[in-house]
Amino acid sequence: MHKLSLIIPLLIIVTLISLTAGLSFGPATMTNSQIFNCIVGQCSDKITDMVIWQVRVPRVLVALVAGMGLAIAGAILQNTTRNPLADPYLFGIISGAGLGATLANIVITDSPLGEQLYIALPLAAFLGALFAIVIVVLIAKLLQRMEQLLLAGIAVSFMLTALTQFILYFGEPFATNRVIFWLMGSLSRVEISNFYVIATIVLLTLSIIIVLHRQIDALLLGDESAASLGVNVDKLRLLMLGLCAALSATIVAYCGGIGFVGLMIPHIVRQLIGVTTLKLVIGSALIGGSFLIWVDIIARSALENAEIPIGIITSALGSLFFLFIMVRTRNSA
Numbered sequence: 143m144h145k146l147s148l149i150i151p152l153l154i155i156v157t158l159i160s161l162t163a164g165l166s167f168g169p170a171t172m173t174n175s176q177i178f179n180c181i182v183g184q185c186s187d188k189i190t191d192m193v194i195w196q197v198r199v200p201r202v203l204v205a206l207v208a209g210m211g212l213a214i215a216g217a218i219l220q221n222t223t224r225n226p227l228a229d230p231y232l233f234g235i236i237s238g239a240g241l242g243a244t245l246a247n248i249v250i251t252d253s254p255l256g257e258q259l260y261i262a263l264p265l266a267a268f269l270g271a272l273f274a275i276v277i278v279v280l281i282a283k284l285l286q287r288m289e290q291l292l293l294a295g296i297a298v299s300f301m302l303t304a305l306t307q308f309i310l311y312f313g314e315p316f317a318t319n320r321v322i323f324w325l326m327g328s329l330s331r332v333e334i335s336n337f338y339v340i341a342t343i344v345l346l347t348l349s350i351i352i353v354l355h356r357q358i359d360a361l362l363l364g365d366e367s368a369a370s371l372g373v374n375v376d377k378l379r380l381l382m383l384g385l386c387a388a389l390s391a392t393i394v395a396y397c398g399g400i401g402f403v404g405l406m407i408p409h410i411v412r413q414l415i416g417v418t419t420l421k422l423v424i425g426s427a428l429i430g431g432s433f434l435i436w437v438d439i440i441a442r443s444a445l446e447n448a449e450i451p452i453g454i455i456t457s458a459l460g461s462l463f464f465l466f467i468m469v470r471t472r473n474s475a
Contacts, residue, residue, distance in 0.1 A: 146421060149414055153428040157206070160432040164202035165194070167439045204332040205438045206431040207340045208393045209403060213430025214347060215386040216404020217411070217422045221358055222382045225292050226409065227467065230390040231401035231460075233295035234274040237302040239387075239394035240325055242270020244306050247324070248317045264339065264395035271391035274298050275383050327398040327453025329438050336396040343392045347385050348423065355419040358382065362417070399453045402460020403430055409467065 165177050176190055185191035212230065219228035230236050246266035274295075281294040306325070310318045351358070357378055360368040365375045393400070411425035434452070437459075441450045 146415060150424065150428070153425065153432075157428050157432050160435040161202055161206065164205065164435045164439060165198050167443050168193070168198060169442070200332050200334040200337060201329045201438065202435060203334070203337040204340065204397065205329055205435045207337060207344050208329075208397050208400065209407075209430040209432070209434025210427040211340060211344045211347070211389045211393050211430075212400060212403035212434070213407035213426035214344065214351070214404075214423055215389045217408040217419075217426040218351065218358070218382050219386055219404065220408055221417075221419055221422065222361055222379050223291050224362060224364075227405065227464070228292055228295075229402060229405035229460075230386060231399075231404065232292060232299065233386075234278055234298035234302060235271045235295075235387055235390045236394055236399055236401060237299040237306070238274025239267040239271040239391040240399050241302045241306045241309075242266035242268070242273070242391070243395050244309055244321050244325070245270075247321050248309065248313050264392050267395035268388055268391040270302075271387040271394070272384070274302060275387045279380070279383065323451070324398045325453070326451030327400040327456070328441075328449070328451050329397060330442075330449060332396060340392055340396065343389055344427075347389050348427070350381075350385060351419065351423055354378065354381075355423075358419040398451070400434070401453060401457045402463065403434060403456055405460055406463045407433060409463075 165181075166172070166174065172190065172193070176186060177194060179185060180191055180194040185194065215230045215235075216228065219230065219233060220226055222228075243263055243266055246262045277298050278291060278294045281298070282291045285294075310321060313321070357368075357373045360371050360373045361375065361378070363371075368375050390404075407426050407430040408422060411422055411429060415421045415425045434456075437452050437455050441452045441455060444450055
């Protein structure tokens with residue numbers, strides 16, 4: 143507890159520093175005094191005001207809550223399935239959400255209902271993620287081995303990715319190019335309204351986890367032990383999978399495919415704080431939010447006249463992290 147009381151305030155400070163840094167970096171050069179004056183409502187000119195409030199503030203806030211959401215989803219998946227490699231990306235949730243959002247992007251944009259895309263996009267992404275979860279659970283049930291959820295998720299992920307690529311192959315070129323760029327993951331087009339939607343889902347998920355964290359901890363002891371403690375294992379696991387689907391789908395709908403955040407961050411938090419659900423989720427939220435802010439800073443600052451999709455950066459880092467975990471697991475065996 144003493145260790146936790148030191149680390150959590152430190153992580154909050156790191157998060158605040160990350161938010162400040164996120165406002166300071168970008169193609170437009172601004173001094174810290176200009177940024178501060180704009181934040182307190184005293185911008186020196188309209189251009190600076192527009193850059194801060196319409197570009198940087200929404201981008202930094204969405205990066206914060208998106209990183210929090212993906213890290214929380216990964217932490218819950220890992221504790222619920224007792225698999226340290228579980229992640230929304232590997233579990234098929236991101237691919238399912240991507241398929242749903244791709245259909246919404248192409249079909250609805252090209253129809254008279256195009257103005258409804260703002261509502262349809264997260265809904266279609268959620269239905270796609272839910273579809274992926276249902277297939278994964280059915281496969282695991284068919285095999286009568288719930289520990290096979292991750293392997294089933296990887297298979298479903300490849301299948302849904304193939305379907306997405308098939309749809310894009312026959313799609314209208316302009317819409318296809320837009321969707322392909324979106325699938326790589328980017329915060330370049332986010333708005334402050336996206337922050338409100340994602341933040342609401344994150345807070346709702348956190349509230350449910352706080353209420354049920356002791357039951358989720360019981361799952362770490364095994365299904366039989368959890369059942370003996372009065373936990374409805376199947377119902378709880380399906381509820382958590384549904385929450386992770388909703389959380390991941392909402393983020394994918396507005397930010398595109400951002401992989402491996404949910405794999406990396408919970409592992410780091412376990413080393414710093416511990417494995418129990420409440421500690422893991424709070425630590426993952428703080429570190430995950432800061433992590434994605436810094437990834438976005440790199441994405442828009444690394445190249446002079448271009449922006450790197452953040453999904454490319456997180457996937458590169460995640461694949462290396464995945465290999466590191468495999469090697470460490472092999473050496474400790």
